[in-house]
Amino acid sequence: MQITIRLNGKKVSCAAGETILGVARRCGVRIPSLCSHEALRPFGACRLCVVEVTFLGKQQIVAACTTHVSDGMRVSTQTPRVVSIRKTLIGLLAARCPEVPIIQQLVCEYGATTIPAPKKNERCILCGLCIRACRDIVGAEALCFAGKGQSRTAGVAFLRDSQECIGCGTCVLICPTGAAQLHDEVRGNATVRVMDTWHTELAVQHCQSDKVPIAPQRLRTFVAARRKIDDDFLQRCPTCRVASAGKPNR
Amino acid sequence: MRQLVRTPRNIERLRQRGEQMLMPRVPRITVGCATCGCARGAREVYTALQRSIRRSGMSVQLDAVGCAGWCSKEPLVTLQLPGKPKITFGMITPHEVPSLLACVQNATLPHEKVLYRTDGDDNILTGSPTVYAKGRHRCAIHVPAIESLPLFRHQKRVVLRNCGIIDPLSLEQYCARGGFSALCTALTKCTPEAVIKEISASGLRGRGGAGFPTGLKWQAARNAHATKKYIICNADEGDPGAYMDRSILEGDPFSVLEGMIIAGYAIGASEGIVYVRQEYPRAVHTITRAVNLLKRSGLLGSRILGTSYRFTVRVVQGAGAFVCGEETALIASLEGTVGEPIPRPPYPVEQGLHGKPTCINNVETLATIPVIIARGGRWFARIGTSGNTGTKIFSLVGSVKNVGLIEVPLGISLRDIVQEIGGGAGDNHRIKAIQTGGPSGGCIPARRMHLPVTYERLAAAGSIMGSGGMIVLDESTCMVDLAKYFMEFLMNESCGKCLPCREGTAVAFSILKKITNGMATKADLTTLYAVAEALKAASLCGLGRTAANPVLSTLRYFRVEYEAHISKRQCPAGVCRALIRVSINPTVCIGCGKCRAVCPVGAVQGTIKKPHRIDRTRCTACKTCAEVCPVGAVTIA
Numbered sequence: 001m002q003i004t005i006r007l008n009g010k011k012v013s014c015a016a017g018e019t020i021l022g023v024a025r026r027c028g029v030r031i032p033s034l035c036s037h038e039a040l041r042p043f044g045a046c047r048l049c050v051v052e053v054t055f056l057g058k059q060q061i062v063a064a065c066t067t068h069v070s071d072g073m074r075v076s077t078q079t080p081r082v083v084s085i086r087k088t089l090i091g092l093l094a095a096r097c098p099e100v101p102i103i104q105q106l107v108c109e110y111g112a113t114t115i116p117a118p119k120k121n122e123r124c125i126l127c128g129l130c131i132r133a134c135r136d137i138v139g140a141e142a143l144c145f146a147g148k149g150q151s152r153t154a155g156v157a158f159l160r161d162s163q164e165c166i167g168c169g170t171c172v173l174i175c176p177t178g179a180a181q182l183h184d185e186v187r188g189n190a191t192v193r194v195m196d197t198w199h200t201e202l203a204v205q206h207c208q209s210d211k212v213p214i215a216p217q218r219l220r221t222f223v224a225a226r227r228k229i230d231d232d233f234l235q236r237c238p239t240c241r242v243a244s245a246g247k248p249n250r
Numbered sequence: 251m252r253q254l255v256r257t258p259r260n261i262e263r264l265r266q267r268g269e270q271m272l273m274p275r276v277p278r279i280t281v282g283c284a285t286c287g288c289a290r291g292a293r294e295v296y297t298a299l300q301r302s303i304r305r306s307g308m309s310v311q312l313d314a315v316g317c318a319g320w321c322s323k324e325p326l327v328t329l330q331l332p333g334k335p336k337i338t339f340g341m342i343t344p345h346e347v348p349s350l351l352a353c354v355q356n357a358t359l360p361h362e363k364v365l366y367r368t369d370g371d372d373n374i375l376t377g378s379p380t381v382y383a384k385g386r387h388r389c390a391i392h393v394p395a396i397e398s399l400p401l402f403r404h405q406k407r408v409v410l411r412n413c414g415i416i417d418p419l420s421l422e423q424y425c426a427r428g429g430f431s432a433l434c435t436a437l438t439k440c441t442p443e444a445v446i447k448e449i450s451a452s453g454l455r456g457r458g459g460a461g462f463p464t465g466l467k468w469q470a471a472r473n474a475h476a477t478k479k480y481i482i483c484n485a486d487e488g489d490p491g492a493y494m495d496r497s498i499l500e501g502d503p504f505s506v507l508e509g510m511i512i513a514g515y516a517i518g519a520s521e522g523i524v525y526v527r528q529e530y531p532r533a534v535h536t537i538t539r540a541v542n543l544l545k546r547s548g549l550l551g552s553r554i555l556g557t558s559y560r561f562t563v564r565v566v567q568g569a570g571a572f573v574c575g576e577e578t579a580l581i582a583s584l585e586g587t588v589g590e591p592i593p594r595p596p597y598p599v600e601q602g603l604h605g606k607p608t609c610i611n612n613v614e615t616l617a618t619i620p621v622i623i624a625r626g627g628r629w630f631a632r633i634g635t636s637g638n639t640g641t642k643i644f645s646l647v648g649s650v651k652n653v654g655l656i657e658v659p660l661g662i663s664l665r666d667i668v669q670e671i672g673g674g675a676g677d678n679h680r681i682k683a684i685q686t687g688g689p690s691g692g693c694i695p696a697r698r699m700h701l702p703v704t705y706e707r708l709a710a711a712g713s714i715m716g717s718g719g720m721i722v723l724d725e726s727t728c729m730v731d732l733a734k735y736f737m738e739f740l741m742n743e744s745c746g747k748c749l750p751c752r753e754g755t756a757v758a759f760s761i762l763k764k765i766t767n768g769m770a771t772k773a774d775l776t777t778l779y780a781v782a783e784a785l786k787a788a789s790l791c792g793l794g795r796t797a798a799n800p801v802l803s804t805l806r807y808f809r810v811e812y813e814a815h816i817s818k819r820q821c822p823a824g825v826c827r828a829l830i831r832v833s834i835n836p837t838v839c840i841g842c843g844k845c846r847a848v849c850p851v852g853a854v855q856g857t858i859k860k861p862h863r864i865d866r867t868r869c870t871a872c873k874t875c876a877e878v879c880p881v882g883a884v885t886i887a
Contacts, residue, residue, distance in 0.1 A: 044593040045748050047788040061787040066593035081787075088784040092753040115777055118756050126746065145588065145746075148571070150756055152746030 003071035008078070020064035020075055021049050031077050032086065032106060034176050035127035036065040040136060043128050048106075050085055052076045061085065083110065091115040096122050100177040118150065123179035124197075126152055130171035130180050140166050140222065143198070160199035167193040167202040167216035184213065207237035209244070254548040256556055258434040261425055268426025272380060272416070275332055276309045277354045282326040282414055284317035284500040285532050286493070286655075291343065292325035298344035299327075302351055310354060313423075316501015318414025320401065322653040323365060326414070329353060335383040336368040337393060366402075367393040374411040375428025375624045400670045401652050406633065408641045409617045410657045413501030419539055421547060424504040430549070432620035436512045437557050440623075445516040446472060449619070451627030453639035458484055458575070458612035459687070459716045460792070461705040467609060470599040471517040474607035479519040482603070482610040483510055484580060485526035485533070488572040489688025490739065492719035494643040495613035497655050499526065499533035502617065503540035507563060509616030511554065512623060514561045517609050522563040525580055527570045538565045572689075572743035576791050577602075577610050579745070590745045591791035612717070614643055635661035638704040642715070648685075648722035649675045658703070665699040668722055679724040683807070687716025689736040689743075690796030692803025693729065712803035714796060728825035729808040730815055734762035736800040744793065751794030754785040758801060765812065766826040768819045775812065779805075824886040827871040831887055834875075836861035838883035845875035845884065 001016040007029060014023045019042060024031050035046040042065045049064040054074040061082065064075075076082065090106045095117035097103050103125075106112070131143040131154055142164035146153050156162030171180040181196045184204065191204035191213040202216040214220075220234045236244060255261060272278075281287070281296045296314055303310050318326050323340030327350065330336040340363055342350065370381040396402050407413075416423035424430070436445050450465025471479065483506060487495040498506060510522045524541070526534055541563050544550040552560040566584060573579045574589040581603050583589035602608025618640065622630045631639045638660040647653050650672030658667060664684055668674065675681045683693040686703075692713030694701060701707055705715050723732065741755040761778045764770040782798035789795045805812060814820045821829040834845070834854075839861040846854040846862060853869040856862030864875070876884040 042593065044790050047749050047790070050788045063593065063788070063790070068595070084780070085784045085788050088780045089749055089788065092749060092757065092781075092784075096753065115757055115781065116760070117753050118760060119753075125749075126752070128747075145590075147746070148588075149742060149744040149746045149752060152752065 003069060005069050005071070005073045005075060007075050009076075014069050016069070016071075018069050020051060020053070020062075020067050020069055023069055024051075024064060024075075024077065029077055031064050032109075033065060034102070034125060035129060037129055037133075037174065040129070040132045042066045043132060046089075046125065046127055048086060048089055050082055050089075052079045052082050086110055087112045088115065092117055093125060095120065097125055097177060099123070100125070100179075102176055123177050124154055125177055125179075126154060127176065128154065129174045129176065130154060133170050133174045138166070138168055138170050139226070140164055140168070142166070143171065156198045156200055162195075162198055162200040165195055165198055165200045165202065166219040166222045167195060167200075167204075168219050168222075171197075205235060207240055208232075208235045209240045210237065212237045212239075255421075255430075256548055256553075258438065258555065261430050261434060264422050264425040264430075266426075268420070268422030268424070271311070271420065271423050272426050273330075273332070273382065274311045276311055277332070278311045278313065278328075278330040279350075279354070280313045280315045280328045280330075280414075280417075282316065282318050282324060283314035284413075284497055285530070286317050286321045286497070287324045287326065288532070290324040290341075294344045295325050295327065295342050295347065298347040299350070302347050306351065308351065308354065310351075313417040313420075315416060316413040316418050317497045317655055319405075319407075319410065319655045319657075320365070320652065321655060322651075326365075328368075328414075330382060333383060335393075336371075338365045338368065338396075339363045340365045364393050366396045366399055368396045371415055372407070372411070373428055374408050374621055375431060377625070380427070400673065401654070401656075404662065404666055404671050405657055406641050406659050407657045408621055408633070409498065409505075409614055409643055410501070410655070411621070412505060413497060413655075416502070418501055418503055418536055419543065421504070421543060424502075428624060429504055429620070430508060432623035433508050433511055433549075434555060436515055436623050437555050437559060442472060442516045442518065445512060445623065448627040449516070449622055452622045452630040453627075453637070454615065454618060454622060454630065455638070455705065456612055457614035457618070457642065457717065459690075459714065461715060464611065464615055467599060467611075468513065468517050470597070471519075471607050471609040474600050476607050478521070478606050479517055480603045480606060480608040481510055481514045481517065481519040481522045482580065482584070482608060483522065483524040483526075483613055483616055484575060484577075484610050485524055485530075485537075485613045486568050486570075486575040486580060487527065487530075487613075487717060488570070488575050488743070489717055489719045491647050491721050492645050492688055492717055494645055494655065494718045496530050496533050498613050498617050498643075499530070499537050503537045504544070505617040505620055506537070506613055507540060507544055507550075509611075509619035510563060511550070511561050512619050513609065513611060513616060515559055517607075519609065520560055520562070522561060523584065523603075524563060524565045525568055525574075525584060526565060528567045529570050534565065534567055541565055571745070572739075573745045573791070573793050576793060579791070580610065581608065588745075590747045591793075593790060614718075634659045635702070635704060637706070642703070642718060644718045644720045646672050646720050646722070648720075649679055649681065649724035649726075650722045651676060660704055661702045663699065664694065664701050664703060667703065667720065668699065672722060675722065675724045679726070681722060682725045682727060683723045683729070685713075685721040685723060685732070686719065687714035687796075687799070688719040689739045690714060690793065690799055691716045691719070692799040693723070693732070693807065694803070695807040698807075712806050713799065726823060726825070728766070728821050728823035729804040729811050730762060730765050730821075731823075731825045733800045733804045734759065734766055737762055737797070740793065740797045740800075744797075748788075748790035748794060750784045750788045751790065751797060754781045754789075754794070755797055757781050758785070758798070762801070765815045766821070767828045768815065768826070770816050772816060775805075775816065824873075830871050831866065832869055832871050832873060832875065833864055833885055833887070834862050835883045835885055836863070838881055840881055840883070842880060844878045844880065848874050848878050850874065 033049040044066040051064045090112040094114040134143040193202045204213045205217045327339045327342045370379040454464045455461040574583045579589045579591040598608040643657045652673045681696045737759040744751045746752040785798040841859040853865045
């Protein structure tokens with residue numbers, strides 16, 4: 001069903017069920033957001049995407065990522081009230097994560113001043129993207145939140161030596177602040193993938209033919225169990241896969 | 251073995267038996283054994299009575315009942331001799347049991363702990379009161395009638411109709427007070443639509459705090475299409491100082507369950523869940539036993555009262571997180587995940603527990619349902635004011651003479667509640683403000699006590715109705731310190747999911763702490779405002795959105811106090827330790843040495859019969875010396 005809303009005064013037609021943030025992105029209207037991602041369901045944690053909505057005679061501040069559009073809705077993304085709330089939120093974030101580039105950029109954009117908060121020098125903003133990607137996209141469910149309120153952290157179960165983490169690195173890829181990190185380490189003949197943030201180490205599979213490190217062994221078994229790909233195929237590096245026949249078994 | 255209740259006639263038989271239990275041919279003694287009573291030793295009184303009765307061989311019916319409401323006089327014991335008015339005694343100890351039993355034997359009242367007499371208890375459900383005694387009785391002539399006490403005169407006990415009167419786990423006694431008559435009417439004479447229509451006509455609004463019209467919620471849940479629907483009773487009462495839900499569950503669990511069965515019938519649900527916090531062991535115990543009793547008697551299960559309607563209830567214990575009182579967090583907790591709110595819509599009535607339509611109602615709301623069905627929505631709508639119909643329970647605590655659980659018609663003024671029912675502040679105290687709505691509520695200053703208690707008027711004054719906590723504050727309370735206390739509570743209870751609530755409550759707390767330590771500047775106040783605004787507008791759930799209320803309302807009415815802390819480095823109420831100085835006035839001091847004896851840090855110096863002095867370098871401003879000084883020589887400035 002096609003409906004019409006007014007976005008910053010301009011008429012926009014959109015589909016029912018779309019979120020305000022989705023519509024705004026499509027129209028090129030910038031709304032800052034740290035916890036939303038096209039591939040994931042809305043979470044509504046960072047609240048930077050607040051906008052002012054007038055609907056059925058009621059004016060209120062809502063999060064654009066979790067609010068669906070309704071016919072006749074009027075959305076303003078840059079009213080003084082919205083900007084002042086965003087400024088406060090960015091100020092709070094700036095105190096928590098002063099060294100994160102994306103937040104420094106927001107501080108400049110909004111001219112926000114740091115509001116001294118108890119937690120200092122963190123990199124993680126607890127947006128939950130890593131957790132949701134791990135659960136909803138990868139399906140490994142290795143990550144979760146632990147603790148509540150001020151002691152809330154993202155991590156693996158018991159915060160170390162995860163038995164579920166497959167070392168795929170999706171969390172590192174999706175993290176907006178660079179809080180999630182990993183690196184590979186050579187130890188003698190073996191290679192180890194160290195998930196720094198999750199305090200977990202995984203043995204890396206080496207190619208059967210030319211001994212090149214490919215991917216963590218747990219990732220191999222994870223994929224093999226779900227995708228019906230020949231294990232022999234997965235135990236070779238991309239070069240050897242092509243060389244060994246060039247016919248990947250489906 | 252309990253008999254099965256299959257037809258309305260079975261209920262009638264239970265009612266007749268129950269009436270004999272409420273007005274037995276032998277003397278009846280009841281002891282208020284809810285948590286408030288037990289905390290003051292009601293269980294000991296009960297066992298002492300039990301033992302003495304058994305030993306003396308007297309024929310007495312002894313019942314443990316719920317809370318009668320006058321919590322500052324617990325343990326409450328009532329004595330009811332056949333054909334005579336019911337007499338209530340307060341603050342009874344096990345030592346007084348023999349004299350109580352002597353009253354029973356001699357039918358006299360040589361007792362100094364008598365509080366009031368009751369000639370008859372209103373029976374809200376049937377409309378015909380239970381009359382204990384007609385005419386005047388010599389034995390009780392000097393005892394004030396319950397109607398003559400201001401504490402009870404302004405009350406209207408609709409939801410608390412049975413609390414303190416019946417044995418909470420006696421099905422017969424519950425039926426004798428009109429219990430399950432509403433269920434019979436609903437199941438045998440009404441369609442689900444008619445039930446919802448009646449609730450809508452009553453104008454009942456959710457008693458959990460937000461005040462959403464119950465009829466609308468039920469209609470939405472009824473309209474949702476699904477193979478399975480749930481009804482949840484929200485008994486996760488987390489406000490400090492509030493205990494309405496606990497008292498209902500402990501004093502009259504069947505009324506909540508009857509309300510749930512009717513609600514389930516109205517919306518088409520087949521399963522009900524009572525989500526009650528683990529910190530309420532007695533409530534958990536009582537409601538669990540009540541559920542089992544109803545299951546055994548056939549009032550829960552399949553073919554309820556011979557109809558095709560089927561409904562079960564289970565009790566689930568919450569681990570006590572404050573945020574789990576929020577609907578979506580409660581559902582998350584029930585599903586076995588971390589209790590964190592999720593954005594709405596979809597609302598639980600569309601997609602709730604396990605993705606099925608779920609109607610969540612507060613304990614008090616559900617306990618009101620049977621009354622509305624039995625007496626009609628229009629009868630209920632006549633109580634209170636238009637738009638705010640019915641009664642509301644408040645737990646009246648703080649600086650009032652009569653601390654207790656009260657139920658008043660909505661629209662009553664705060665003054666009536668505090669001055670009349672509560673009896674005002676104690677001697678030599680002046681009321682400064684009234685804090686309503688728990689930690690997310692606000693403070694209303696004494697000069698605005700004329701305010702009627704309605705959802706809208708309280709909100710306009712910067713507070714909320716909330717679930718019904720009402721804390722009366724006198725001039726010995728520092729408003730900044732109070733705001734700090736509530737902010738610390740909210741900071742600790744914030745789940746941490748959304749940024750404004752997680753960081754905002756922590757920042758607000760640290761600024762308030764700075765103010766009470768005398769380290770704050772004017773700029774901090776600006777930051778506090780900005781953070782409060784962000785909390786209010788941008789938080790994900792109700793916890794965060796209302797978390798700014800304690801700060802904003804105290805800033806609105808008591809800005810002078812904030813400014814005194816910041817610019818003058820003074821705490822006008824003499825509470826904030828970093829800002830007060832304790833000294834002894836040498837002209838008043840008689841040198842008794844009591845202060846020296848109690849000082850925990852040895853800061854008081856002096857010899858007996860000579861004026862003492864306080865060593866400022868050691869003093870921690872705990873004010874213990876001021877409490878023990880017999881002549882008021884200790885000054886706090």
